[in-house]
Amino acid sequence: MPKDNGIGASSKRREDVRFLTGDGQYTDDINIHGQLYVHFLRSDVAHAKINAVNTEAAAAMPGVQRIFTGADFEAVGSIPCGWQVTDRHGEPMQEPRHAVLAHDKVRHVGDPIAAVVADTYAQARDAAEAIELDLTDLPAVIDMKEAAKEGSTKVHDDLTSNLCYDWGFVEENRDAVDAAIKEAAHVTTLELVNNRLVANPMEPRVAVGDYDKSKDEHTLYTTSQNPHVIRLLMGAFVLGIPEHKLRVIAPDVGGGFGTKIFHYAEEAFCTFAAKELKRPVKWTASRSEAFMSDAQGRDHVTKIELALDADNNFTAIRTETYANMGAYLSTFASSVPTWLHGTLMAGNYKTPLIYVNVKAMFTNTVPVDAYRGAGRPEATFQLERVIDKAARELGVDPIALRRQNYVTEFPYATPVAVEYDTGDYHATMDKLEEIADLKGFDARRKESEAKGKLRGLGINSYIEACGIAPSNLVGQLGARAGLYDAATVRVNATGSISVMVGAHSHGQGHETTFPQVIAEMIGIPEEQIDIVHGDTGRIPFGMGTYGSRSLAVCGSAMVRAAEKVIAKSKKIAAHLLEASADDIELKDGKFSVAGTDKEVEWGAVTLAAYVPHNYPLEDIEPGLEETAFYDPANFTYPAGAYACEVEVDPDTGKVTIERFSAADDFGNVINPMIVDGQVHGGIAQGIGQALLENCSYDDTGQLLSASYMDYAMPRADDVPFYAVDHSCQTPCTHNPLGVKGCGEAGAIGSPPSVVNAVIDALHSGGHKVAHIDMPLTPGRVWSAMNS
């Protein structure tokens, strides 16, 4: 009988009631009396020198309150990068200034030059058209390998080159890896592109700045995955506002996928301008602005080599990647191709020697940063593609080749600096073979062939590092913040509970799953528990939601706080029951004395805490509220095996996904239904990357895919019904819930299986195609078949 309360129950998402009935309160729903509207005049060229910005005529337009330009922000801080990467030679990365409004030059299409604040949005937009720009166009550098050439146009004149860093990992392994590849019985080499993506959350970014002159207090409402991080970055580094004078509120947020982690210029602008003008200032991005101002994802160009011995054991991996940073360093941009990518290059395999080289390049394009999976999809894709290519070259079964090289003993220290605490990769592959009905594939292929279609099967494993991250470790690696999280469990007098959590829910279902954990611990209905999130004024602290960390890190903090609450409530119960606290047991919402029939209800104890008439005041304080901070001991390592079956129409090259199966090991699962949904969504995004999505610039830096007319998002009929399973569970060994995280798995695990499947289909039709770069559009597949 499935549970209907607590851990393991598929409780319905309580937040969906307001979302589905139109009662969600998003940032754009916030309107403050007297608010003004800002429109940003953005560059329509990728690279130009700003000679002059003449705002005189525009400033005289109706409703205009003030026009800001780069000059207004010269004394304001640079938008910071949160992670300093050290290069192969021990030098810090090159870190350019990122002004709130461009001053000397514009460096990508969409770079804001001026901001018009007016009584209405239309007035602001009208006035922006009257601003006279005097720009001198400069040649744009778009291609990363061009950007790397000696004498290339520089995106930042004050840097020595367009190279942000040249990172080697593990540098000490370099010679040994080179030697192992030279000596290998077989080396498979693959060059590939991990295509640039636009995150495209349903809700575009919005910011509302407000300023209370009487208290000198700022409030920023923003579409953020992590309001405390915004408070830290904007308050400390950009505007110089101390924490107690700056409140950041991220109300309902309509999807983030990574792109709402970062601190953006528009947030700083609205906060700054609200104080300057003593009126609230609101900005709502249009979808067109989102395409040219939201940090984009992926964009790696990689060469990977896999060395094998005569028995097909992996002996070494060497990769060289060019990673696009865009024109400026976004908040976590530098960490994505390095610590979130290089550390995952071992995958699920016991390859003894690995060397990862990453050259991060500045180009005249929109900044690139974390997007669902962030570095881990890039690692998984190249590894699982090169393994598939090796299996084909060697004529061995791709599943058998993977199984032969799986890590089987845990903990396992990889040659790329991380230690997998637990896992069972054979178990997920076994489960995959079952749910994907791999035995039936040959029959299905024959059916497809009878219809004139080519059918292919693609398999891959994946591993990811989630629950980011141990603060002391990431500090050594260059993170400029700790990555713990915090929660306060506030028990009210009648026994209901509010939990203030540092994680932010923007689709993940925290409002449902977090109460399930507390309900399980105390033995009360979930309905008695609510969580509060997204407001630095109401929650103790928190580093937010990304990297599948919410439950593993913030959930652990919540458990620790709840444990403190339970310990205290047992003391109160012991007093009421005239027993020793050590003898008190809490079960099903009742405290009892072990071995007796004496018991007291949860509600009676919580009432006693707030109405302490009969209470051990000499020993313990009244009230029942506890806070805990939790810093994880390690990353968590979700892993799994995915299978995709495609049909390719040989006449047109069109790929149709016929079946998709995912066997994941997420450790313990709190709400199976929500986990299913997370995997479904992740796979849809992975299929989007593999078949449809492509953020493309022309040579001059104009975005070719700047709207949904050209940027193909996956639609419902582009994806199949999925078979997903997460019954293989090796609980995380170092957090109290034994959970690993599930938010990114689908997006990490699915692109290689889709591409592997298409390549398999083409080979079945006699087309010896080694690789096609994503997205595998019909035109690209057809060209590969006919070249």
Added chain:
Amino acid sequence: MYAFEIERPSSIADAVAALKSEEAQALGGGQTLIPALKQRLAMPEQLVSLAGIPEMRGVCKSDAGELCIGGATPHAVVAKEAMADFPALADMAGHIGDPAVRNRGTIGGSLANNDPSACYPCAALATGAAIITNAREIAADDYFQGMFSTALEEGEIITEVKLPIPEKANYQKFVQPASRFALVGVMVAKYADGVRVAVTGASENGVFRWSEAEAALSADFSASALDDIKTSADGMIGDLHGSPEYRAHLIGVLTKRAVTAAA
């Protein structure tokens, strides 16, 4: 969007009069014009909506065997009402855009805009339709004059489209995955006096007739009749979604499929 005035005439005569003003622009279903206005890519001072003119709406069959469609008839209405007499056209109309587009967008608007990837121009050309305006009747062969270019004069309104109903017909649309407009679309229409083949989405000159295929199919209405006919990539559109060579290839594939489906 810039500010503009809107007129809502209830007769063709009133609409024509309203459009005499130099600053006026006709508004059909608005599925192209409204997004352009929102992007501030157009700045008309006055829009003249053709949506409220009863004499421009509806579908009927003429005694001469033509399907007659009022210029302001939405795609969804055509999808339903053409089903009995011209199922290939109904099917085409039922797959334009999404339900919102089909309930607002009109055949007259589509033909007046002549987007190189639109479906209706393909149907009009493949059937040799007559484009009826407030002033005259224009043969489809004379009407389409290249990408976004037509024989319409300033202020001229498409009031009706008369499409000769073919014996057999089929439209094959291979969608561009983002917009779901036609990357290439082909309509094949077989009449007693011959076969017409029109292609949309592919050419830099907009919709066109594929005369070699017409000749071959008029002699032998089977897919194999096309086996030895190749289309050239010269003049084909090349973009993010497909090269000129790919589009040229798709024309052949889709034409064969249309013939097979129609036969």
